[in-house]
Amino acid sequence: MADASGQRATIAAIARAAKVSPATVSKVWNGRSDVSEATRQRVEALLREHDYRARATRAPASAGVIDVVFPELDCDWEGEHIRGIEAVGRAAGVRTVVSSLERGGAAQRQLVSRLRAGRTDGVILAGVTGAGPLVAVLRRMGVPVVGLEPARSAAPDLPAVDAANWAGARIATRHLLGLGHRRIAVITGVDQLLCSRARLDGFFAAHDEFGVSPDPGLIERGDFDFPSGVAAGGRLLDRPDPPTAVFACSDHMALGVYEAARRRRVPIPGRLSVVGFDDLPAARWAAPPLTTVLQPLRAMGRLAAETILALAGAGPAPGRSRLDTELVVRSSTASR
Template identity: 50%
Template sequence: MSPAKVHPQQEKTPIGESPEGNATLAEIARAAEVSAPTVSKVLNGRADVAPATRTRVEELLLLHGYRRRRGSTAQSQLIDLVFHELDSSWAMEVVRGVENVAREEGLSLVLSESAGRLTPGQTWVDGVLARRPVGVILVLSDLTAAQRAQLTSRNIPYAVVDPAGDPGDDVPSVGTTNWQGGLAATRHLTGLGHRRIGVVSGPSRMMCSRARVDGYRAALETAGLPFDPELIREGEFHHEAGYAASLELLQLPDPPTALFAGNDLQALGIYEAARELGLRIPEDLSVVGFDDLPLTRWIGPPLTTVRQPLIEMAETAARLVLDLRRGARPATTRVDLATKLVVRSSTAEPSR
């Protein structure tokens, strides 16, 4: 008895040998032993898929490099913008920058907050997959390898503004010259004659915080001043942290005559601590911030600070994401925009 003939359409194409070198939806479905509509549901972030099935499909999508073709499904006219915290004028500057580009492109924004976590949860990822935005921008956040793979497989480009950690060479990111900013702030204070300069740093888990402190240390070394770990305090980028940390520093037996704050919000906390202790700014204490938020020009006295171009950073990230969406390859995956020291009335020569 002669063997049955197999119709050409019934022959299975091994995964990874599709004509474009990219696994197809049907191949993923066969490997996962589910239907093609089930794979489509997973790709689109649908909730009506069993968790075990979803995990198996996601693993196969990652393993075999599935990537949805551009234009293969309807795309929403949205940019997803996610913050680890969304409660300050700092965040509003970033929103304004992304909104500038979105308006030019006829797009809308979706804002999300990850409740202080530097990595958004799976619920957020599922929402992004369901919305199918033209791109995602993360602020002071990062994604897990699995989350990155999920966005990549759906052809959703992403970029990070001021990444919390080292995003790696393959993740587009936009930052600022934090080290140079810390150097300039501290050099300004040493130039005024300050010799005991304290730092209220942001969280050490964030790359920008570490870079600013490193710049501070380099400025001390250049001025021939010793680095004293006792003059460093760490806290979140909030008023409360600046207040608590500066209270400790200003009540040392030999307190600093100047403080460099990790951001402008911490600097406002320093102002409150100085007021409570009866210290005048800048007569008794010089203060330098970081960010140059609009409010720093209106507090008393106006704050000397390091300007990081938040709006331009956000605009750059948005344009980078849109270029990636159009298939363009960036010349570099890391962009650092320049900081600038802005001298106002909160710094002066030490009175002692």
């Protein structure tokens, strides 16, 4: 947007066009959450239409930094991704800076402020951090962005890396059905993530192939963490007609089912078979060792970092990359 003299538009001019205050435009520009969705969309459209840019410009030279943003940092899942990202960074002479948005809007504002003041070659947004206004803010700043295990509401044109979640869940459920189980429970993950829906769909697809109707009462929601696995596992095992097998959509939830079973003296796999998803190191150390779907977490991190560096070098924008999963059979499953 330029005025009659050809000068570049200001936040005030954008505000007048959107019929909002300059403070509201500033909130949208900085990715603040305290703006209504209708107002955000109207302001975003004007910012895009008139190619608004802040006065500061980003230096074209490599910054030597990859930023990685997680919703929170509390489990091995993030650690495996970070190891893959750091391996690529070390080879390229690039540092990795890890942040989380556990403190909500304040953490996001601090992140955006730091990126404006400093430099980065790009940002990897993991999980739900790849949804909402943060992507638009980073793109306006000219920062390359890649999603890692993206949210269901992530921008469709966002380059992203994920795993073959549907196929992994399907093969895990087929394994249990092949062992003769017919009352198979599933504990789903975080609703906002694409992988959660894909894993539940894979569970249903396997049942369809075997001509078995899953019991809706055996579908429990979890949050991909240990406590939600304990709670969901307890509800399932306390039913008058408990399942003979559980497919938990993460290893942490599967280990939560282990704990729920231990408290009720339900032997695994004697009375309950359990399958997880991820193949974290703890899956091998569990008693009994956990049958699970290997999700190539480190490889996903490596690919996300390679994609960021390619984008930072003005390479072609990739689409969505999906890495294969596979079933690792251990001792937590047995024939019915």
